[in-house]
Amino acid sequence: MIAAEQKPQTLLDALETTIVGQRVTLEALLYALIAGGHVLLEGPPGLAKTLACRALASAVGGSFKRIQFTPDLLPSDIVGTRVFDQRSGEFTTVLGPIFAHIVLADEVNRAPAKVQSALLEGMQEHQVTIGPQTFPLPDPFVVTATMNPLDSEGTYALPLAQMDRFLVKVLVDYPSTEEEGRILERFGGEQPAMPRDVVTVADVIAWRHAARAVHVEPRLKRYVVDLVAATRAKHDYVDRGASPRATLALAALARARALVDGRDFAVPDDVRAVAPAVLRHRLAFNYRTLTDKIDPESIVASVIGAVPTP
């Protein structure tokens, strides 16, 4: 089924040697890597969000760049700029940190909209225009962005249209006490060892081809469409539902999950497992969610749960 040297499960196992727990985060990173999308990680500081992204880049053996988003960041700090060379009398292009296989946009909501747009344009188009020239981004190209939900002072909320560009949004939760004990035992103050070159970029590209060939029965496609349509039904707490991009994302991630599980066909469990991560950042919750103190996650879960499985 997979022409690659290594199987996706190998990468997942390697990541777990560095990251304790956080299985959902690691799976989301792997599925997004296979499905060719970008990941938004939201969670309090200290939960290994950045470490997970670094470990992924190190294990894949591709290039990795980290951009710390700050209020004074400029678009050219991300995409690159043109510099005048006095000796040759011509402009030369200096490529920015976005030109890497895996880009970590740390605290993406700390930069203004203009800077976020520069990153998100590259995410969507897989190319960047600097002056008169257009440069393709490497393949695979995955942006992993992090956000801290607790410290909102001095942040710029990502608009819904930009959130839609992220294939999945993962809520990174605190580890269990048992996992925290293992963290203490494994690292004990030392820098965690990174898995190095466990798979290659060619393996990832082969997985992508294999995932596209995973079979999705028409009944399952109908379920995917029904799930996304359910988000658009009249709801007390949701003003706007998910776009057709969510439909495509659900199908792509279900295929990726089936591939990682060693199957060449998707089942309802694949769709259901990835649905919260695909839908949670694509719904526009209204003010009543805040005034009634409703947990948005419970709304997402109830919308998903109300659709009969095939």
Add this chain to the structure above:
Amino acid sequence: MNFLAPVVAQASAQTLARLHVRSFVMTAEPKSLHVGDTLRLRIVTHVDENVGQLDNVTLPDLSGFDSLGDERACSSSGHGTECTEILALSPTETGDRTIAPTTLDAIDARNGKPSHFATNPVTIHVIGAAPQPNGVTRALIDDLLKPIAILILVGAAAYALLWGFGRRPRPKPALPRPVPQVVAPPAPVDPLPPLIAALAAERTRPRVLAVRDEIRRRVGAREDETLGDLLRRRAAGDDRALVDVLRAVERASFVDDDRLPGAIDEALAALSNWKRA
């Protein structure tokens, strides 16, 4: 067991249970019905903790419905607790009626904050009696249709009279009075063996799906449950052979057409093992 007790006032944070709410869903069946019919409103809550009941649950306003009763149950396993409340309701008014979300107040175990969880709302389409004709329609009936109807009735009566005179009916021979027979109530028929036999005879996707639907019904799968949900819920009590059947039938239901015959063979073998076990 009062696990869905409505709260009168907002509970203070000190009285709230600390819960990891996995799902909180409200469904109705049927969603389209007539005034006076009965619908089942089901509220299902799944939490990670083992609890005997859920407090601080507020049911929505159910005006426009008569309450016919309710059932409540909570079951705990190694995967937490699932609490279900089923309300039997009967609509008293026609039109689309939206039942607002049911809410649950608890300390969210993920962040330690008092939270207000809500289910989805449910919209019910209530159909009344057949609509009465409006004024224009009634005038049309009075002006045009009534004279025509009278003519037809008069004609039919004349024809029946003539036909009756021309043909005198023969007296019918007396039929023997049927002897009342005592019929035993039909024995309950297990629908699964015929479905498996039909699958063995005709190895097609619809036959697989029919077997899958019957097995899911038999093991008590809800319509919103995937195979994974079902296996997690029933993990403690299930036998290995049944789990193999569920997996094999799931595979045969979703595999591509080229691999379908092989998947059906595996499903039939698993069903055979299960039957033996």
